[in-house]
Amino acid sequence: MPSERPIYPFSALVGQERLKRALILNAINPRIGGVLIRGEKGTAKSTAVRGLARLLPHITVVADCPYSCPPDRPAMMCEMCVARLRRGEELPVEERPTRLVELPVAASEDRVVGSLDLEHALTEGQRRFEPGLLAQANRGLLYVDEVNLLDDHLVDVLLDAAAMGVNTVEREGISVSHPARFILVGTMNPEEGELRPQLLDRFGLVVEISGLTDIVGRVEVIERRLAYESDPDAFVVRWRQEEEALAQRIIAARALLPAVTISRGDMAAVAGLALELGVDGHRADLAILETARTHAAWSGRARLTVEDIRLAAELALPHRMRRQPFTEVKLDEARVGQILDRVKGEIGDEAPPSAEYVKKKLTA
Known part of the structure; x- marks a missing residue:
């Protein structure tokens, strides 16, 4: 079975300094409120987002928790993990990469926020909740490509969760909440339609990008892309030192931020x-x-x-x-x-x- 092709390095992107700055700042501090990247096709929007995800540090999680709760921070835990702690249970712990969760344009509301089994709740008296994409994205990065093509209600739900750090699902008087703290990144091509101003305002940052307009920069894009396509593994190795330095700088900035x-x-x-x-x-x-x-x-x-x-x-x-x-x-x-x-x-x-x-x- 062929191995998965490595992600194009974030530090190998040519130009687009404002785009890179906005993404890095949100990676350091999700409280900024996310970033919306507006630009024409072929301007490295998706490449930048996926490259950023590879720079994020590994996180320690409760191994069997669907919300990736931190084992040492009860204030950020879901109800189930808090209850287990109160019972004196030892939580299983593992370290893993920060997740990149991609939200498909055609995703239903239940797929995004999760679904409640009302029949089970009524017959058995117990809530049964099937976590959605917001649960997977907790403590990770949620990427919404073509966000302008999503239903406005779904965009509202995403922005509410990003702002509050909590996802709440209510059906027929039954309610379930879970932590949903994530870095929100949306991309869109304005030629395919605009977001309503009320939704646009709720993104912390917005970046307008376009293709490079100088010959030297465009040639550099071509050369790097050809080198990557020719031998992805060798290309990633070539940029490893820059990637590691960038990742360490993000960690250092996160540590300094409270001060x-x-x-x-x-x-x-x-x-x-x-x-x-x-x-x-x-x-x-x-x-x-x-x-x-x-x-x-x-x-x-x-x-x-x-x-x-x-x-x-x-x-x-x-x-x-x-x-x-x-x-x-x-x-x-x-x-x-x-x-x-x-x-x-x-x-x-x-x-x-x-x-x-x-x-x-x-x-x-």
Whole structure:
């Protein structure tokens, strides 16, 4: 039986720096809220997602748990594992790679969230639950290709689970909940239809990508792909050192992340940026700060810089800015930098902006 072909290395991708940054930041901190990758066919969207999954560290799980519960963290366990612990049972433990779960476009709701056997519950008085894809994805990466072609209700369910870290299934007054903490990545080709703005807003980050436009970059893509197709194993070995270095850096950033502090000045700078750019709601402010602190950890720092906030804004703002029907919003990145420099310079690191400051900026 032929062996499975190795995955194309993440570090071997040419260009697409913003795409790679968004994926890595979500791998470090799933609380960012996932990433939606929008781009035309053949721009390495799926290749990047599958390559990222191979960089994620192995996890320790309860061996016979369908939700991959961590054996040493009761707060993140399912009801069954908690009950076993309370009975004094020794949980079987194993280490395995972080899962990549791919959600098919044609998947039914029961296949995604899981199904309840109502007849068994009524006749036997016991809940019987068949876990779905969200159970498999717990503590892993959930990849939804062509997310714009999914039913809106299913997209809502995915985004709710990603935000809450819990999947709840209710049927005829019977309810089952289980942990569903995962890195959510969606990809789509805008030519095949758009997501509703309400759903778009709930993705933490959105990246617009296109094919490379310089000859040197396109030639490099061709050369690397031909080398991979010719001898996948040798190609993977060639990139092993870069892959290991990237994986270790992700682990280090995860460890540093809890120590990264956000000052009131950072919060005020982000709030001022959102106000001046006319962004509705508060999701953008929170997404920018969560992304910025993650980028600081990725850079090996425990404090934010203006550059962290600027890079975060590039990923978290464009899809949330007000737009006219049938028009595309482009973020003026130079203006973002100017606003942040000015606001940080005016308000410093401690005090939030005054009401007078905000009023003056909004009416200028």
